[in-house]
Amino acid sequence: MTSELHIQERSIVVPGQVLATGLDYLPSKGTYRFNETIRANRLGLAQVDGKVLKTIPLAGRYLPQKGDLVVGRISDVLMSGWRVDLNTMYDAVLSLAEASNEYIKKGEDLTRYFAIEDYLVCKVTQVTSQNLVDVSVRGPGLRKLTGGMVFEVSSSKVPRIIGKRGSMVTMIKKGTDCDVMVGQNGVVWVSGEPKMQRLAFDTIKMIEEHSHHAGLTQQVKEFLEEVTGREVE
Amino acid sequence: MAVKRHDGRKWDEPRPIVAKAGVIPQADGSGFFKIGDSTAYAAVYGPQEFHPRKLHDPKRGVIRCHYNMQPFSGPGSRGRPGPNRRAKEISMVMENALSPVVQLEDYPNTVVDVHVEFTETDAGSRCAGICAAAIALADAGITMKDMVASLAVGHLDGEIVVDLDGVEEHHKGEVADIPLAVIPSTGEITLLQMDGVTDPKLVLNAIKTGRDIVAKVAEVQRQALLDRYPADSPQWKALAKKYTEAKQ
CATH class of the missing domain: 2.40.50.140 (Nucleic acid-binding proteins)
Structure with missing residues (x-):
């Protein structure tokens, strides 16, 4: 029997959806094998890593993990x-x-x-x-x-807010001159000038809402440059 | 014997369905499911801390459903608000219908609360409730091996029908109403009840018909979850305008 992939990288999948058929693919986090198919077991973005299939959750409460x-x-x-x-x-x-x-x-x-x-x-x-x-x-x-403001975001969006090797959060810090701490549990602390705190809050909320879109880092960079009127590294 | 259904539907045609996800921002997950004139809103809170502690299950989480019809939801007369024996029973069958797909062993010592409210009811409310609850559970990011799709089947004077409405339920002749919930991938039945007059052959035929139609319901649920994440780009320009205008 030939193996076949039924989804594209980063497409949204729902529980029970068939991601692939055949025994060549392997289930990982957020997926499971059912007979000859691999199915998603949570709502998320599909990720194909060679022969390994997993889903990145789009919602859900934080589950503590060692080292977080x-x-x-x-x-x-x-x-x-x-x-x-x-x-x-x-x-x-x-x-x-x-x-x-x-x-x-x-x-x-x-x-x-x-x-x-x-x-x-x-x-x-x-x-x-x-x-x-x-x-x-x-x-x-x-x-x-001490000081600053605390707000919550969905914990599944935290990796997007932090970015690859912290690229996104570093940019927000530089763009707003705020101290920003994004916990893996979705609790965010922002400290700085009140107006800038607000800007950091709005930026993070926008990223949270649109986390399933590609190219956010560039968009955030342009946004912060437009608002603050100076270049953001 | 009735020649045609009173509202012009085909025998195996469900009423028009509208489904949405994420209708209650405050909840961890929510779903809306409207089939004909039966409207269900489901809100999922959890997995969350579970009180009282004596009900804890250290091996797996607990799912708790709350079925409630609004007093104004029925046809005309005002219903008596609050919990009643019927609501308690339906809450229980909904729990049993949903728990086979939810991977509760991921959440020991916790509870997942599923609140289902009905603003309008015209038969098939428990089915609409299960469909809305399944959308809400998936929207809450809870791990579940599949959705649960639900629909009523039955017969009117021996003719197999799908999704009976209020008028058909009160048909003068022989009528049976069979609410059915199915796990689409395996075809397993998680809810099967019956009310009315029938014979075993009819029941089996009705279930067979229902299983085929329920796949369509599952597709509507899936689409509702996909529509939750729109393809339109983030409105950075509008947000930037807010700041640049405030500055001037």
Whole structure:
């Protein structure tokens, strides 16, 4: 039996749609084999990598994964750590050992370090099979966030907002003179001059809405140059 | 024996269908499904934190459906608002119809809430609800091995019909109404109920007819999801204008 591909690269596929027939193709993330066909199991953009087929999700809540850089909110102070809301269905815990380079004494008031409603950039260090999550703020670039504004985007659009090797987010930073932190969980923190914060917000929201289009980086560059009236590298 | 259907449809012709995805921006995923005069809105929230904790399943997530007809949705008389025995039952059969395709083992200890509201009902509401809910689940990015397409079949005085409307359901002679939900790729049936008078042969024939027609419903659902992501380019110029004009 000959194998045949039924979709084009980057075309939108829906659950159950046949991506390929034949045994030569292999299913990867977001696809599965059903008899002689490979089908999508989520709404997304099809990606063909040689013989491997996968889908890039277009929607969906964030699922924590080890190593992800995320923006979290302290939702509770525990006996020996903090509970962190990562904008997902599973709560994360920040333990004392992962909270600071200083030694934190027993019985100390933990709100001196992080209080409820504080936002922080942290890294997911561990995820168990039951999706219990541990995070850490020890490491380069991990810190408490002060000032600025926080908003949410769909976590599946985050790779588009960051761009290849950070190209998109670097451009937004330069174009708006803002400090921008895009967490893998879809929480975005922007800090800068109020007008520029607004510009960064609008730009990111536009990218989110049209993430399935090609050539966004160039369009964003032209847009920021037009608005700010100066060249954006 | 009726010669023709009262609204001029062919025996195996469903009522006109309109389907959309992403109609409720606040929800994680949403769907709209209108077949004839039955209109369903579905909103999916989740997978999200599940309370009370005693209902948690550590192996797989839980899907929870809420079926609700608006008091003004029926033909004339105002229905009694709020949950009732019938809504509870239909919520349950909808859960059973949808859960075989949803890969709930990806979301342990969580719940996926599916709210289905009806603004207008004229028979076949549970089928419209399942179709809308399947669109909403896919739109929410939840992993599912396929869609679920649903349609009522039945017979009017021995003549096999597809998608009975309110008038046909209240036909004076012998009538059977069989709501059916099918997973298009495998042909598995996830919902099968029956109301009326019939014999086994008719039921089997009706199901056979329904399976063919349900593929058309699945195609409408698929198109609704594709239309959610329009091909028109981002309106950067309009956004830029907003900023350049504010400056002047």
